[in-house]
Amino acid sequence: MDWITHEEDVWFDFRGSSPDQLVSGRYYKGTVDGFADFGVFVDLSPGVTGLLHRSELDRRLESLDWEPGDTVFVQVKNVRDNGNVDLAWSIRQSGSEFRGAKVHDPEGDADGERIDESTDDADDGGPVRTTPTPRDDEALNGEDASDDTEASDDDAASATDGAAETGAGESDAGESDAADADPRGADATEADATPDRVPVESLEDRVGETVRLEGELVGVRQTSGPTVFELRDGTGVVDCAAFVEAGVRAYPDAEVGNVVRLDGEVERRYEELQVETEALTILEDEEAAAVEERLADALTAEARPESVTTLIEHDALDAVEESLIDAAETIRRAVLESRPVVVRHAATADGYVAGAAIERAVLPLIREEHAAADAEYHYFTRRPLEGSVYDMDDATNDVTRMLQDRDRHDEKLPLVLLVGTGSTVESSDGLGLLGIYGARRVVVDAEVADAAVADDCDAIVNPGLAGVPAADLSTGALAATLAATVGPDVADDLSHLPAISYWDDAPESAVDLAAEAGYDADRTRELREAIALEAYYQSYEDKRELITDLLFDDAGGLAGHISEQFRQKLDAEVDTATANLDRREEGGVTVDVLDTDAYTHRFDFPPTSLLLDELHRRRSEAGAHLTVGVGTDELYLRSDDDLDVRGVAGDAADRAPDAGITAASVRDGRIEFLSGRRDAAVDAVVDAAVDRL
Template sequence: MGSCIICGTSTDGPICEVHEEDVVFEFEGNQPSQLTPGRFYVGSVDGYADFGVFINIGNVTGLLHRSKLDRRLESLEWEVGDNVCVQVNNVRDNGDIDLDWSIRETPEDFRGHLLQTPEGDSFIDEDAEDGREDDEDDGDERGETATDTEAEPEPKAEAGTEPEPDDSNATPDAPEPTPGEPGTTGGADEQTGGSPGDAELSEIAADSPDEDGSTDDAEGDDIDAEHERVTVESLEDRVGDTVRLEGTIASVRQTSGPTVFELEDETGIVDCAAFVEAGVRAYPDIEAGDVVRLDGEARVRRDEIQVETDSIETLPEEAGDAVETRMNEALDDRASPDSVNPIADDPEIDAIVDDIEAVATEIRRAVIESRPIVVRHDATTDGYVAGAAIERAVLPLIEAEHGTADSVYHYFDRRPLEDGVYDMNDATKDATRMLGDRDRHGEKIPLFVFAAAGSTAASADGLDLLDIYGAPQVVIDGQAADDAVADRIDSLVTAETRTVSTVAATLAATTNGDVREDLLHLPAVSYWADAPEMYVDLAAGAGIDAESTKQLREAVALEAFYQSYEDKRELIIDLLFEKRTGLAAQVSEQFVTKLDDELDTVVPNLDERIVDGVPVAVLDTDAYTHRYDFPPTRLLLDELDRRLDSAAVVGVGTDELHVRADGDLDLSSVVAELDDTVPDAGVSNPGTRQPTIEFLAGEREAVIEAVVDAVAGSIATPSA
């Protein structure tokens, strides 16, 4: 055993797990799997690509993606061959290495510089290592319990006892200390072996009979009654004290060192580390959900409060019930928002304030209960803005609740959805992830919040899968939910004449009033046309004029298309909340260029027809669009609908078509008419957010003719 070069605690190598991220490593392995995720390494620049920088770490190469940089890729001043420091984020099964940016750029910026080989960690400076080994050898000559000379002036003796002298083990120059004789040294610290050290004495004392013949067992029903019960929120004032906490275990995770229990009480949550030996599960009978009493010392680790656990016990039923009752009462009070105050004087939002308050309470309660929150939103500007509004409100609450900087990634996730549909593919991914997190880490089943998603019939099967596992679901939208899913959703908030971002902005302000001023411009960003004047004025009052609002809308739309399944959290934050209009302007310019180029191709190839006096424009999206480049079909058809005088625009692909029409389109009537006209085409309505019809590719031409007639007829004679 050695000792950590930073904190001095016993460890198998030169650095303890707690301080691994405080040092940088040279790597002498030859396999990616030999790297340790979370550690910082010295590497060299191998080359650039459009998507990032390749970094050599020893004999392996990883990618520092441009999304991980704290600046634009083009502004990096690294040359090929330059030494840099990076953090290994993940090593994939195929050997790919994902790297993270390091704000510390040279080994001198770290608190230590070590060597990692396949055999283990060691010192780079061999002289320093040899000196350290010499010190350890000297310690061995003094005895197994020897301490450094700096610690020797403080003798270890139990108050009120007279140590029995042992001439055979005492050194000639260091007589046994006697209580009341200051300045003496020796005792157990100078013995050559056979006598217990401090840790062993503590264990012997703990197992020694009390006056009544009983023993104090750390895992028994009776923990030392001298400790005062404190709350999690008071721990900052109790650093260095031995404290007692009562609450529930929110999660248990086993690290390569200690076992970490997340303990939650009525005021907050804190990490409690318990150590048996490296990688060994401490208190294996304690699981997530248990109501416990925990004693330990409050400490600060990496600028965060942590409790070094001395003992944990599961509380008896009556005592546990009392703790849960206390927590539930406090939880109800904490979760309820102070009030619902819409960000604008909007009758449409005023009509749903009760629903907004109920959902805000549910979100706040999930944070307090350490229940992960997963926001699933449509991969459009409206969906991204709504998801980002909720994210803006929830992240500070999570960080305040858990007291750790990385908790915002652990307890919150935002995942975009194509076409706003939550199908079995998406639900299966989510279920697999949440069940794995539950079994491996003891996490609770998440709260799912759907924004501009999950409200159509196409999402029914996916929602049913979540429901099987008891995952609570919230849907907010700017349109009414289909009957097929309305009864499946736990909490539903819709405003049919407003964007979902408009609903989300007031929901976010209700969930966390501290971010209210950050949200005022978001509704205006989400309207492509006919934005309510109240929200335009609200954005202008927040310093976002009409041109900046347009740029933000277009920039988010472009970024939503690329890497559509990624949340792009930091980039969206930069665009929407840091108000870097220079960034929005640049991305918006790309949006305009790409969209105009596509329209130049599309418009001359439109098949414009007039049926029963109704103009209908038909676009063959397979033949006259760049299907795998920006803009996506949805956005392109929306733009054509805004620009053209046609009453309807029909975009036809290989086996599906999309319709944009003035007014309300009775899609059910259209599909019924198609069933009669082209019965062999397998026509169906998949239940997506925008009117879509699927058909058999072999009947494509017949379907186009029938759809144009049916759509024109539906517009000419709207249903009552």
């Protein structure tokens, strides 16, 4: 009788090279590669990585005590057509908890063989396999291995004292090699030549050669086998594997941000380039300064666009041309520096269009810069906001995540790009918290902005601050222009987005551009409504794949289906609200007041802000008109004319000084008050608003 009867009781050691060789339902041993907001990446073999989504965990993602390089057990749920591997949680996290183990070797003769765990080598059973390379710790400081170093008895059996001399020749940069220890020990000979310094971009044509690289370490991760250093030199980023023994940190003094010289052999591992490190030296003083200057010059040359890539004609866009170029340079520089980009935008149709436009431009740059297939998930995150203010709650969330990523995964602090939010002083506290930790902050917003916010961020793109009020420019149109400037190659993909971002009165140039791309008025309306509905549900999730399908890959069926739901839900809610409006005439102004607590479904679509927008559009008549939505301790104002929300709140506070009236969001027209003084607060706000119309 076979020793194993059920595959679900067995774990497998996968030795294949392609995701489609995996078998759904099987449990596999893997290695933690890294973490993202939405789950854990697990290497099942070199070149085959799966995603264990947080929804599959039996605990909070933050409570996992896994670290990169840890061995874990997961179940393969599904292998998608695009090669993505969906993983499921295994409650068994030890090989002894399974009834046995087998080899899954689709390309070899070992397929199906039983694994004897008592003799199974920890490295051989893991998904990361590299050729071991001895390490000389003294190479870090540029000292010869023979100086002041006594070999242990174990070392004496495999290496001789001292390193082979390499002569006094100079590298391409004219620097002496006397400081570079040769980690190859007794195998080195005088015939070994100092490798040429080459750029990372040339490695594709140098597979099998030993090369020298100089640049900055932008990432360090420990696997179950080697330590992997990510090195950037101004032309690209490459993984460099350094091996001491399985799971042991090589060159422990080398950290993210160090400028280094690295010698090694270029290899190709499952379609990805990798350098097998033979020596790594941390550069200092003049040598480090020379490399840093070279990196800075290369970054500036590559990061800064020559001009704005225009999508639609608009005076407001002309007014912010220089700040658009500055913002585009900042984004491109972050990618080139291997700095994560975090996009924060409101959970609205306009906000999602703006965020998706930036995403569409940045992801190709990340794929081009990083060889790892999952790099786009590590270096780009889009996090929708509940409101249009970037407050302390949002900032605390971001700071907590970025510090965890820094301390656990050696990631750089991110560039936080605030799109359609962060432009008023209500966001200053949140922006200030990011600034204390040194995170870069860029604000992009077409609507109201306060000049004081410029002191709270590194850059701001806003037409109003440039002296051109942009009443008819959406943030989606502004962000799409920025995205096209960041990535001109995707400009055609973005051409329909400006028109989608407007609920009504879209500029003719935006409508014409969308039509040229095949998106007529009905099609853009469907997309707008579909995005608005999906923005509401799971509003804290980016829904990257779904939003991409809707905005860029949908032939009409998906958007049409969701748009129909949007219209049904919105129409039903508007009808209910209309039947329960309190209509008043105040000082020649028609005022519609809706008790949103009593006459809306507060925990279903549409959200209050969107409902009031639609209600106001449908109820507007000739003459002054004001719509007020009143909740337990907050209200929203909608007016045909520009309304100074802070001024209204200030006037109302004078009328009802004990009601705690304050402006909470200028952009949303939201005012807060004390629930115990609700009636007095509403009367005071309505009177103050009418006086200002």
